[in-house]
Amino acid sequence: MTETQYRVSFDVACMKALRKLPSKVMERFHDMVLKLMVDPSRSGLNIESIQGAQDPAMRSFRIDQGYRAIGYLQGGDLLLLHVDEHDKAYRWATNRTVQFNTKLNRIQILESATASEAAPAGNAAAPPERTRKGPGLFDPYTDLELTGLGIAEKQIDRIRTYETEADLEADRTFLDATSYDVLFSLAAGFSLQEIPDLILANDRLPTAKLEFAEALRTDESRQDIFVPDDEEDLRRFLNGDLEGWQVFLHPEQRRIAYHRAYKGPALVRGGAGTGKTVVAMHRAKHLADAIAKDAGRKGDKVLFTTFTSTLAQDVKANLATLCPEHLAGPDPVIEVINLDRWVGDFLKRRGFERNIVYFGEDRDRLDDIWTEVLADAILPEGLSDEFIKDEWAQIIQAKGIGTERDYFMVQRTGRGTPLDRRKRRALWTVFEAYRAKMVSEGLAEPDDAYREAIAILEKDRTRLPYSSVVVDETQDMGEPALRLIRAIVPKSGEGDRDSLFLVGDAHQRIYSRKASLLGCGIEVRGSASRLRLNYRTTELIRRYAVAVLEGVAVDDLDDDFDTLSGYRSLRRGADPIRIGYATPSKEIAALIDWLKEVPPDGNTPVSTAVLVRTNRQLSEIEAALGAAGLEVFVLRNNRPDDRITPGVRLATMHRAKGLEFDRVALALLSSEMVPPRQALSHAVDEAGRREVIEREKSLIHVAGTRARSELRVSWHGIRPDLILG
Numbered sequence: 001m002t003e004t005q006y007r008v009s010f011d012v013a014c015m016k017a018l019r020k021l022p023s024k025v026m027e028r029f030h031d032m033v034l035k036l037m038v039d040p041s042r043s044g045l046n047i048e049s050i051q052g053a054q055d056p057a058m059r060s061f062r063i064d065q066g067y068r069a070i071g072y073l074q075g076g077d078l079l080l081l082h083v084d085e086h087d088k089a090y091r092w093a094t095n096r097t098v099q100f101n102t103k104l105n106r107i108q109i110l111e112s113a114t115a116s117e118a119a120p121a122g123n124a125a126a127p128p129e130r131t132r133k134g135p136g137l138f139d140p141y142t143d144l145e146l147t148g149l150g151i152a153e154k155q156i157d158r159i160r161t162y163e164t165e166a167d168l169e170a171d172r173t174f175l176d177a178t179s180y181d182v183l184f185s186l187a188a189g190f191s192l193q194e195i196p197d198l199i200l201a202n203d204r205l206p207t208a209k210l211e212f213a214e215a216l217r218t219d220e221s222r223q224d225i226f227v228p229d230d231e232e233d234l235r236r237f238l239n240g241d242l243e244g245w246q247v248f249l250h251p252e253q254r255r256i257a258y259h260r261a262y263k264g265p266a267l268v269r270g271g272a273g274t275g276k277t278v279v280a281m282h283r284a285k286h287l288a289d290a291i292a293k294d295a296g297r298k299g300d301k302v303l304f305t306t307f308t309s310t311l312a313q314d315v316k317a318n319l320a321t322l323c324p325e326h327l328a329g330p331d332p333v334i335e336v337i338n339l340d341r342w343v344g345d346f347l348k349r350r351g352f353e354r355n356i357v358y359f360g361e362d363r364d365r366l367d368d369i370w371t372e373v374l375a376d377a378i379l380p381e382g383l384s385d386e387f388i389k390d391e392w393a394q395i396i397q398a399k400g401i402g403t404e405r406d407y408f409m410v411q412r413t414g415r416g417t418p419l420d421r422r423k424r425r426a427l428w429t430v431f432e433a434y435r436a437k438m439v440s441e442g443l444a445e446p447d448d449a450y451r452e453a454i455a456i457l458e459k460d461r462t463r464l465p466y467s468s469v470v471v472d473e474t475q476d477m478g479e480p481a482l483r484l485i486r487a488i489v490p491k492s493g494e495g496d497r498d499s500l501f502l503v504g505d506a507h508q509r510i511y512s513r514k515a516s517l518l519g520c521g522i523e524v525r526g527s528a529s530r531l532r533l534n535y536r537t538t539e540l541i542r543r544y545a546v547a548v549l550e551g552v553a554v555d556d557l558d559d560d561f562d563t564l565s566g567y568r569s570l571r572r573g574a575d576p577i578r579i580g581y582a583t584p585s586k587e588i589a590a591l592i593d594w595l596k597e598v599p600p601d602g603n604t605p606v607s608t609a610v611l612v613r614t615n616r617q618l619s620e621i622e623a624a625l626g627a628a629g630l631e632v633f634v635l636r637n638n639r640p641d642d643r644i645t646p647g648v649r650l651a652t653m654h655r656a657k658g659l660e661f662d663r664v665a666l667a668l669l670s671s672e673m674v675p676p677r678q679a680l681s682h683a684v685d686e687a688g689r690r691e692v693i694e695r696e697k698s699l700i701h702v703a704g705t706r707a708r709s710e711l712r713v714s715w716h717g718i719r720p721d722l723i724l725g
C-alpha cells in the first residue's frame with residue numbers, strides 16, 4: 001500500500017479529554033497529529049489495532065510511554081476520539097463503536113451496553129451511574145417513538161433514568177449535540193410531529209449509503225466533529241485559539257453559511273442569540289475564500305457592514321480570529337465598517353462637502369432650524385410640530401421624496417393621521433424651507449448622505465471593488481440604507497450571484513422604521529432561511545423576553561409577517577427575577593446588594609451588566625454604584641467593551657444591542673419611563689402611540705436577551721405593564 005497523509009478530524013470529546021492532559025503530553029500529542037496530517041511516511045509513529053475491540057477500525061496512537069490517543073481509521077480518514085493513560089484509553093476503546101445514524105444524518109460514537117453492565121451511551125468518558133426514583137421525563141414516549149426520532153437504541157436505557165430537564169442537562173456531554181437537541185426540544189413541549197421539521201433534516205437525508213469520508217462531513221456530524229481545512233487550521237485548533245462558534249456550527253448555520261452560491265440576495269432571519277452574526281461572519285469567510293482561490297478575481301472585496309459601530313468593531317475582532325488571512329494587511333479582502341461610517345468616508349472621497357449630522361452639537365443646530373422654519377410657517381390646523389418632524393423623518397427622508405409631486409403620490413402606510421392634498425402642499429413648503437436652510441448651512445442628515453451616495457453610484461460604480469456585501473442588523477437599516485446597499489452591488493443578471501447576504505431580526509428593531517427589502521430592489525425570493533436555536537440565553541430568559549413582545553406584529557423584513565416558531569434554547573436555567581420597590585433609592589440599594597452578591601465562581605463583574613433606559617439614568621447609576629464602592633465600566637459610543645478592564649458594565653439598553661453578558665440587570669424601570677411618557681404624549685395619533693409602545697417592547701426584548709444565565713428586572717413605583725412578560 002502506498003503511504004498517504006491522513007485527513008485528520010477530531011470529535012469534540014477528544015478535545016475535552018485533551019485539555020486534562022499534562023502540558024508536556026499535550027505538546028507531544030500536537031506533534032503526533034501534525035505528523036499524521038502532513039508526513040506520509042509517519043516515521044516514528046506507533047499505530048496499533050486494538051485487540052478485542054468491538055469496532056475493528058479502532059486504533060491506538062502512542063503519544064509517549066504513558067499516554068495513548070484513540071482514533072477511528074477508515075480509508076484516508078482518521079477521526080480522533082479520545083486520549084488518556086494507556087490502560088484507560090484501551091479500556092475506553094474496546095467497547096466503543098462508531099456508527100452513522102441515518103435518521104440524524106450524522107456520525108455517533110456509542111458505548112456498547114454488553115461490555116459493561118448498564119453502560120451509558122455517549123461519546124465522552126463514562127458518565128456517573130444514574131438511578132431513578134420517580135416518574136421519568138420521557139415516560140410519555142415509547143422506545144419506538146424515541147428511536148423513530150433518531151435516538152440510538154443503545155442510549156435509551158440511560159435516557160429513561162432522567163426525571164427532570166436538569167438531569168438531561170447534566171448528562172449533556174454524554175450525548176451528541178443532535179440527540180440532545182431532539183430530547184431537550186421534546187422535554188420543552190415540542191411534539192413528536194414537530195421535531196422532525198425542527199431538527200432532523202429529513203429532506204436532506206442521503207438516499208444512498210455514505211462513504212465514511214462523506215458521513216464525517218455532513219452538516220450534522222460537523223456539529224461535534226472538527227475537520228481542519230489545512231495545517232494552519234489544525235495548528236490554531238490545537239493551540240486552543242478557536243472558539244466553539246468558529247468550529248462547531250449548528251447544521252443549519254453551516255448549511256446557510258457555506259452554501260456554495262446563492263443566485264441573488266440571501267436573507268437569514270432568527271431570534272436573538274441564534275447566531276446570525278456568527279453565520280454572517282462564516283459567510284464572509286466563505287466569500288473571501290472563493291475570491292482568494294480565483295486568480296481572476298484579484299482585487300475583489302467583501303464589504304461586511306452593520307448598523308451600529310460597536311457591532312462592527314466586535315465583528316472585525318472576531319473575523320480576525322476566524323480568518324486572519326482575509327483581514328490582514330493594508331488592503332484586506334474583507335472590509336468591516338458600519339454603514340454610516342462607510343457613507344461618510346465614501347462621500348468625502350467623492351468631494352461631498354456637507355457635514356453629516358448624527359448627534360451632538362450639529363443635531364442641536366438642526367433642531368434650531370426646525371424652530372425657525374416652523375415659526376415662519378402657516379400650518380394646517382391640528383398638526384403639531386412633532387407630527388411635522390415625524391412626517392419629515394418617516395416619509396420624506398425615509399422614502400426619499402424629492403418633489404412635491406412625489407409627496408402627493410406617496411403611500412403613508414403606518415401614519416395614522418390622513419393628509420389631503422391641501423395639507424400636503426402646506427407641509428411641502430415647510431419641508432422645502434427646512435431642506436434649503438440645512439443645505440445652506442452645510443449640513444446633511446444621514447438619509448441625505450445615503451441618497452447622495454446612491455446618486456453617485458448610479459452614475460459610476462466602476463471604482464468600487466465589492467463583489468458582495470454582508471449585512472448584519474438588517475432590521476435597523478431603513479429604506480435609504482437598503483437602497484444604498486443594493487446600489488453598492490447592483491443587480492445585473494448573472495452578476496447578482498452572491499451579491500447580498502443579509503441577516504436580521506425584526507423583533508429587535510429599535511431604530512429605524514420597517515422597510516421592505518423588495519421595495520428597495522432586494523429580491524430575496526427562495527433564498528430566505530431561519531435560525532431557531534438560541535445559543536446565548538437560557539430557555540426561561542428566552543421565554544420571558546419573547547413574552548414581553550406579546551401583541552406586537554412582527555414583519556419578516558420583507559412584505560410578510562414573521563413568527564418565532566421553533567425558537568428555543570438548550571439550557572433551562574432559572575426564571576428571571578422580577579421585583580419592584582417603593583422608591584428609586586430602595587431599588588438602587590437592592591441592586592447594589594445583588595451586584596455585591598456575585599459568587600466568586602468565574603462570574604466576574606466583567607460579565608455583569610446593568611442596563612438602563614436613558615443616559616441620565618446611566619449617570620445616576622454610575623454615581624450610586626461608585627459611591628457604594630463598586631468598580632464600574634460605562635459603555636459609551638467611543639468606549640466599546642474591552643472585556644478585560646474590571647468593573648460592572650453599565651450601558652443604556654440601546655447601547656447593549658448585539659452584546660452579551662452572563663448576568664444582566666434591567667434597572668430603574670418605571671411607568672413614566674417605559675414607555676417614556678414624553679414620547680407617548682408626542683405621538684399624534686393612535687398609530688403613533690402604538691408604535692411607541694411596540695418599539696419599547698422591542699427594546700426590553702433586546703435588553704433581556706443580552707443575558708446568558710441570569711436576568712434581573714427591577715422597577716420602582718407602579719409596575720410598568722410592558723415588562724410583565
Ligand SMILES: Nc1ncnc2c1ncn2[C@@H]1O[C@H](COP(=O)(O)OP(=O)(O)OP(=O)(O)O)[C@@H](O)[C@H]1O
Pocket residue numbers: 244245246248249250253270271272273274275276277278279505508535536657658659660705
Ligand atoms: N454554533 C455555535 N456554537 C457555539 N456558540 C455559538 C454558535 N452560534 C452562536 N454561538 C454563540 O451564541 C451567541 C449569540 O450569537 P450571535 O451574536 O451570532 O447571535 P445573533 O443571532 O446575532 O444575536 P442577536 O440578534 O441577539 O444580536 C454568541 O456568544 C455566539 O458566539
